[in-house]
Amino acid sequence: xxxxxxxxxxxxxxxxxxxxxxxxxxxxxxxxxxxxxxxxxxxxxxxxxxxxxxxxxxxxxxxxxxxxxxxxxxxxxxxxxxxxxxxxxxxxxxxxxxxxxxxxxxxxxxxxxxxxxxxxxxxxxxxxxxxxxxxxxxxxxxxxxxxxxxxxxxxxxxxxxxxxxx
Numbered sequence: 174x175x176x177x178x179x180x181x182x183x184x185x186x187x188x189x190x191x192x193x194x195x196x197x198x199x200x201x202x203x204x205x206x207x208x209x210x211x212x213x214x215x216x217x218x219x220x221x222x223x224x225x226x227x228x229x230x231x232x233x234x235x236x237x238x239x240x241x242x243x244x245x246x247x248x249x250x251x252x253x254x255x256x257x258x259x260x261x262x263x264x265x266x267x268x269x270x271x272x273x274x275x276x277x278x279x280x281x282x283x284x285x286x287x288x289x290x291x292x293x294x295x296x297x298x299x300x301x302x303x304x305x306x307x308x309x310x311x312x313x314x315x316x317x318x319x320x321x322x323x324x325x326x327x328x329x330x331x332x333x334x335x336x337x338x339x
Contacts, residue, residue, distance in 0.1 A: 175328055176212075177272050177315070178221025178237075178244060180291035181259060183251040192250075193219060194289045196274060196330060201293050206235060220328035221247075221272065221314055242326045244314040246270065248291040256291055267306065271296075273315030276325055278333030286316070286323070 174197040182189050182203065190205045204219075210233060213224050221244040225236040237244045237259075247259040248270045256268065275287035277297075285297045298306070300323060307313050307323075315329045325331065 175274070175330060176217075176219045177274050177289065177328070178219060178247065179272060179289060179293075180248045180250055180256075180270075183249055185251070192291070194272065194274060199295070201289075209235060218328060220244075220326075242314055242328060243317050244272075246312050250291065267309055267311040270312040270314070271303075271306065273303075273313060273325070273329055275330045275332065278331065280333070284323075284333075288313075288315075 174195065177194045177196070179192045179194050179201060181191050188206065190203050191209060192201050192203055193209075194201055209219050209222060210224065212219055213222065213235075214233075220242050221238055222235050223238040223241065224233050227234045237247060239245050245260075249257050249259050251257065269290055271288040271290055273286050273288050277285045277287065279285075283300050285299060286303050287295060287297050288303075289295050303313065303316070303323060304318065304321070307316075307318050315326050317324045317326065
């Protein structure tokens with residue numbers, strides 16, 4: 174069972190929690206900041222987050238895991254059908270954040286990437302389409318584009334005997 178950060182939920186300017194995708198049930202659930210901190214402190218994973226020690230506030234805080242999971246930005250829900258970006262300065266040409274949760278490798282076929290997003294959609298993309306979306310500016314956590322190859326991050330579930338790119 175893996176959990177993946179999907180979006181943040183705000184009531185006005187106040188953070189009320191986060192939504193995560195749980196791979197075993199294939200469902201979305203809400204969690205508070207404290208619940209996620211507790212999980213991470215028990216060495217359980219919530220991919221997309223890591224703990225940072227805030228020296229000034231003398232406490233642990235959550236931060237996006239850019240290095241490990243390529244979570245560079247996060248979509249924020251602040252009302253009905255309202256999505257914005259946590260980091261407004263980022264240049265996001267496409268207003269969608271994809272979180273790659275699974276790679277399916279079938280013999281004699283190209284890999285298929287299963288993604289989830291803040292609108293609770295589970296969508297699969299072929300490698301070429303996912304590359305195109307990344308190149309157009311879609312934020313894609315869970316994978317990195319290195320030398321024109323899609324490289325999965327830790328936590329992305331990989332199914333099938335054939336490795337991607339073989």
